[in-house]
Amino acid sequence: MGRFEGKTAIVTGAAQGIGEGYARALGREGANVVVADLNAERGRQVAKQIVADGGAAVFCEVDVSDEASAAALAAFTMETYGSIDHVVNNAAIYGQMKLDLLLTVPWDYYKKFMSVNLDGALNVTRAVWKPMSKGGGGSIVNQSSTAAWLYSGFYGLAKVGVNGLTQQLSRELGGSKIRINAVAPGPIDTEATRTVTPGNMVADMVKQIPLQRMGTPDDLVGMCLFLLSDEAAWITGQIFNVDGGQIIRS
Numbered sequence: 001m002g003r004f005e006g007k008t009a010i011v012t013g014a015a016q017g018i019g020e021g022y023a024r025a026l027g028r029e030g031a032n033v034v035v036a037d038l039n040a041e042r043g044r045q046v047a048k049q050i051v052a053d054g055g056a057a058v059f060c061e062v063d064v065s066d067e068a069s070a071a072a073l074a075a076f077t078m079e080t081y082g083s084i085d086h087v088v089n090n091a092a093i094y095g096q097m098k099l100d101l102l103l104t105v106p107w108d109y110y111k112k113f114m115s116v117n118l119d120g121a122l123n124v125t126r127a128v129w130k131p132m133s134k135g136g137g138g139s140i141v142n143q144s145s146t147a148a149w150l151y152s153g154f155y156g157l158a159k160v161g162v163n164g165l166t167q168q169l170s171r172e173l174g175g176s177k178i179r180i181n182a183v184a185p186g187p188i189d190t191e192a193t194r195t196v197t198p199g200n201m202v203a204d205m206v207k208q209i210p211l212q213r214m215g216t217p218d219d220l221v222g223m224c225l226f227l228l229s230d231e232a233a234w235i236t237g238q239i240f241n242v243d244g245g246q247i248i249r250s
Ligand SMILES: NC(=O)c1ccc[n+]([C@@H]2O[C@H](COP(=O)([O-])OP(=O)(O)OC[C@H]3O[C@@H](n4cnc5c(N)ncnc54)[C@H](O)[C@@H]3O)[C@@H](O)[C@H]2O)c1
Pocket: 012, 013, 014, 015, 016, 017, 018, 019, 036, 037, 038, 039, 062, 063, 064, 065, 090, 091, 092, 093, 094, 095, 096, 116, 143, 144, 145, 146, 184, 185, 186, 187, 188, 189, 190, 191, 192, 193
């Protein structure tokens, strides 16, 4: 029996990369998985693959920055599987993001970026917490980044926000028996990272990491599923780095 047998898990941004890794792992551990993403073509493929591997999954197209779209995701999940037990807020603008400064990034782009990368996690949480609560509670994992502890402009600022959101929401959700935590990965070798980070920058980053390599989506799965599971029953409002030792915080 998998740890998530009979439970329903929504993973946003699950059409590729890290989110796909989380969705497939949840599928292997028995969850009914909702692969939620803007990218319908790739999202459908991920859901199909989870089913082909013996799991249960459906795709749902969602824009995490849109209130009606998040409400539709929650309604679709309830209609399809009858409960929402776990949510991973992983979606973000990342692979194709503009490389610019806080001081100069076009204002409209900045507002759109924050509406997805920061507000998206709040928007989806606002859409799911009532059905989660009615079902007896559950758990949420927000995808942060070590970028929150390093200079990385508006990308890092959004992740600082995700950390704060995780801490603040833990107080508002605790009474409904909903736990919320964040995973802060170091640099992970995904298609998106290869698009946004030049090879020489990767080599420099790796030199600074005690474990001397980039991470993989599989390196993150253990922490994410632990935090979602009952093994973490007394953990909420926390941010966990999974980063090969990249960050030392005092
Ligand atoms: N790759 C890394 O090095 C790294 C490190 C730390 C944190 N992260 C974080 O992990 C997450 C995934 O990273 P990745 O490398 O897999 O990136 P990715 O770009 O491959 O995946 C992001 C996914 O989010 C989806 N998405 C974008 N906007 C959306 C929206 N408005 N609504 C719904 N879905 C939307 C995309 O279609 C894509 O499938 C992101 O939150 C990223 O910030 C990545």
